Amino acid sequence: MDKEIYLDANATSPVLPAAIAAAAAAMRDSYGNPSSSHAAGLRARALREAARASARRVLGAAGGRVMFNSGATEGIQTAVLSALCAIRARRQRGEACGDLLLYGATEHKAVPESLAHWNEVLGTGLELRALPVDAGGRHRLDVLRELAPRAAFVCTMAANNETGVVSDLDGIAAVLRESASPALWMVDCVQALGKLPLALGASRIDYAPFSGHKLYAPKGIGMLYVREGAPYTPLMCGGGQEEGQRSGTENMAGIAALGAVLEALEGGATFRSHSELLACRERLVGALRAAFPGIVFNAPLEHALPTTLNFSVPGVASADLLEIFDAAGVRVSAGSACSAARAAPSYVLDAMGVPVRRSASAVRLSFGPLLDDATIDLACAQIARCGRALALPVLAPSPLLDGQPQGLVQLDADGASGWLLFDAGARQCVAIDVPEAVAGRSAAMLRAAGYRLLASLHTGQDDRGAAALAREMDGAPGWPADGGALALGDAILARAGQDGARAYLFGRPQAGVLGPDQVRFVFAGHGETLRPDAGAQALCCRGETERALASLETAAPGEGATELDSAAARRLLDAHPDALVVDVRELREHSAGAIRLHGQAALNVPLSRLAEHAGYLAGDGARPVLFVCRSGARSARAARALRGLGHPRAWSLCGGIALAH
Structure with missing residues (x-):
């Protein structure tokens, strides 16, 4: 796939060409310090103030503070610090101000973590409490009504970054007004800019942080709105920049770029309208439904941003879906980019009561208001391709092994490996050492294929995985x-362990006997002693x-590094036209x-099927093998494994295809 289809705009966005030009012009022509009084400084100051004026118009904030900063996290920290300092002062004066720090259960983690941090540092001793949401992802106004009299600070968001659910801000404001709550109120507006109408000056909102890189500005630039009269710390x-509101020499290139985006929002001709974005979403929804029968959307579309879709395909883990989408050149995510490295279910979907199995399948597709029809066309075509790919059977004979009906799939989780030994003709399977964490996934795979x-x-002392799969x-x-x-x-699977230990031999018997020459695979626990007929x-x-794969005879791993960069890989292929390029991604x-x-097409030998293909890949040991994958992680494992089996001419492409050139 040559063209990248970027549908992860809620994580970050490309930079608007006009913003790039504005940043370059600022660095080239308006490089002065806006705090300086000479002509160069005055030009920089004028640029900054023009961007601020544009921001006020876009945000509907004629009054109050609008200051530039590094992004939403800094804005959230500043708002929380300001509110808690004011609350502490009120309590010291004996004024009633509440004892709860309320935050939406689906807020970005920057909010509760900032609340906990400053609550501890300032010693305010307030109680943090999550405000629950309903099944549609909207804040429970009945609970808010009950708690509002005790609330000192309320933190909600305009639209959720994972699901796109738009909050009922008018409803929240009404509850706070009806209860005469003294609470200060922060609304995370990161996902709202350019997607929802904003009139902050006419609202009860005290603080509203924004982040430029979510809407075509560079990373490292953002804004914070503070309502006139709201406390501020x-x-x-330090240097008193931004009229003492935020010290540090201003990021003029970032401000200029953000100013260009705000100017484009004002002009109305650059970005697509709300109705156009809804039409884009409907096309994507249609493509997803056609590609993935049974798909479930995890948030009601009528209450969500037109630019965000969160969906699950029952029985398919989100990691597997992401890999298929990525292979097709479609960039999507499983949720918040800030939490992507944490192997945990989505707390946002958990708060909405989405079942764990569905949450584990969740994928977020998000786009920005610059998306054009050509990209939508291509995205829909690639989504259809992903659907066809997902329908392919995983437990199928390898086309590289002359249609041999038996196959072996390796399943990894938490540093442990298990195995599915199957016969495609008989639709039968034996599971050995399947890790407990993938028991559900293994069962789904077997059921889907009719095994x-x-x-x-x-083979070891821990039988929890085997028991879990049996239950599934x-x-x-x-x-x-x-x-x-x-x-x-x-073929047959026979017991081989000694003295009650568990080990198994697999192969095709001759004359009813599985002799040493017929054994193809041995399954054994760590350090297991095997009979000579293994x-x-x-x-x-x-x-x-x-160390999942090992030879039963002494192997002689090749010396030297197992990774080659793109240039070295090219030299290897030029020098050895017979070399195998092997894609170890899944089928x-x-x-x-x-x-x-x-220029060379890669054969497909999934890493999970490496065991059954080890002999095919090793050959006579003379032919080089270059393993490739998306990032280089799986191909590196394959190269180390083949080297460990005695094939000295196995390498992997460092950094994977993502970095190849």
């Missing part, structure tokens, strides 16, 4: 009570991910977007 003190689980086995499959037997072998098509040529499959990823490296 500077977070940044019968003959046994769920384990409504009960699955262990080893046959008569102690005999398990048949998988024309087969010296067999591949040993263990339960530790980094569905490969189908969604095949890889070509320096």
